[in-house]
Amino acid sequence: MAQEVQTPQATGTTLVDVKGLKVHFPVKGGLLGRTVAQVKAVDGVDLFIRRGETLGLVGESGCGKSTTGRAILQLIKPTAGTVKLDGVELTKLSSNEIRRKRADMQMVFQDPYSSLDPRYTIGQIISEPLQNFNRGNAKAIQEEVGHLMETVGLNPYYVNRFAHEFSGGQRQRIGIARALALHPSFVVADEPVSALDVSIQAQVLNLLQDLQGKFGLTYLFVAHNLSVVKHISDRVAVMYLGRVVELAKSENLYETPLHPYTQALLSAIPVPDPEVELRRKRIILEGDVPSPVNPPSGCNFHPRCWKAQAICREVIPPLEEKQSNHYAACHFPG
Numbered sequence: 001m002a003q004e005v006q007t008p009q010a011t012g013t014t015l016v017d018v019k020g021l022k023v024h025f026p027v028k029g030g031l032l033g034r035t036v037a038q039v040k041a042v043d044g045v046d047l048f049i050r051r052g053e054t055l056g057l058v059g060e061s062g063c064g065k066s067t068t069g070r071a072i073l074q075l076i077k078p079t080a081g082t083v084k085l086d087g088v089e090l091t092k093l094s095s096n097e098i099r100r101k102r103a104d105m106q107m108v109f110q111d112p113y114s115s116l117d118p119r120y121t122i123g124q125i126i127s128e129p130l131q132n133f134n135r136g137n138a139k140a141i142q143e144e145v146g147h148l149m150e151t152v153g154l155n156p157y158y159v160n161r162f163a164h165e166f167s168g169g170q171r172q173r174i175g176i177a178r179a180l181a182l183h184p185s186f187v188v189a190d191e192p193v194s195a196l197d198v199s200i201q202a203q204v205l206n207l208l209q210d211l212q213g214k215f216g217l218t219y220l221f222v223a224h225n226l227s228v229v230k231h232i233s234d235r236v237a238v239m240y241l242g243r244v245v246e247l248a249k250s251e252n253l254y255e256t257p258l259h260p261y262t263q264a265l266l267s268a269i270p271v272p273d274p275e276v277e278l279r280r281k282r283i284i285l286e287g288d289v290p291s292p293v294n295p296p297s298g299c300n301f302h303p304r305c306w307k308a309q310a311i312c313r314e315v316i317p318p319l320e321e322k323q324s325n326h327y328a329a330c331h332f333p334g
């Protein structure tokens with residue numbers, strides 16, 4: 001593994017800068033298989049991630065979190081928008097240049113059962129990126145695999161075992177070792193613990209945090225719900241129907257949410273204090289999340305928003321800094 005970097009958390013410089021990101025998937029239909037509609041999975045995402053920080057990305061199922069993560073890493077070609085990693089515009093790079101950039105940006109997947117091929121040994125799985133990038137001869141790679149296994153808390157003695165012989169938590173450690181093999185600076189962790197038993201979720205989260213401190217990693221951490229990301233995120237971005245609607249430091253977002261959707265999400269989280277819980281006002285959202293094939297005009301939250309006015313149906317509210325370091329996309333925040 002690379003020499004350990006004593007990087008301070010969130011140094012303030014921007015590592016990842018995403019503007020106007022869109023990913024529209026064509027829906028084919030009819031006998032001729034023509035494109036009959038578009039799934040607007042990501043429809044104008046703006047966000048930035050500072051070096052060394054963890055940005056939590058939360059939102060309901062289907063709101064576009066995974067697609068955003070993949071499009072930032074150029075695993076899916078964005079339909080529009082810009083993605084800068086350390087000042088380099090990724091959407092303009094050739095496939096060869098992207099391949100070289102892969103060393104610097106990696107993904108940890110949600111399901112360690114399906115993301116690792118059960119027919120390969122751990123050694124083969126972790127060494128693959130090292131071989132693809134010609135990182136030394138067979139002996140050096142073997143040593144590096146052993147080192148990586150130790151780094152993620154796996155005994156190198158098991159290097160020749162197959163992925164299917166391991167538990168979910170251990171498999172996720174293998175996935176993390178593989179993601180770190182090339183010493184990336186940026187890692188997208190797409191719900192990395194949600195497929196694991198509750199009892200081992202904390203261990204894997206702690207490991208990710210330890211590795212961040214050790215190697216100065218920057219994380220985009222995707223999760224379904226706000227309580228999961230609260231403790232591990234420096235800042236949190238809330239997504240709704242393909243857009244980021246609020247982005248702030250964790251404590252500000254949880255204490256003074258500015259966007260009605262965030263307020264509704266937070267109001268649904270039970271409070272441990274029974275007295276506070278009794279007084280807690282819950283905001284019940286009307287209706288379902290609309291389809292990303294035909295999203296509402298203007299602010300796409302307007303059909304469910306109790307504060308909506310005429311302008312909300314017509315004008316998309318940009319993600320703006322409404323308070324210091326607190327961004328919201330709403331015409332009537334607060």
Ligand SMILES: Nc1ncnc2c1ncn2[C@@H]1O[C@H](COP(=O)(O)OP(=O)(O)OP(=O)(O)O)[C@@H](O)[C@H]1O
Binds near residue numbers: 025065
């Ligand atoms: N390859 C694809 N082709 C067509 N539609 C897609 C494709 N991938 C995702 N979608 C659609 O895009 C939308 C966003 O999907 P995405 O997986 O990014 O959401 P998500 O927020 O990660 O959801 P979850 O929390 O369930 O993982 C969904 O409506 C999904 O059905």
Ligand code: SF4
Binds near residue numbers: 330
């Ligand atoms: S812009 Fe309007 S509809 Fe959208 S969240 Fe704000 S008040 Fe509600």
Ligand SMILES: [Mg+2]
Binds near residue numbers: 065066
């Ligand atoms: Mg997802």
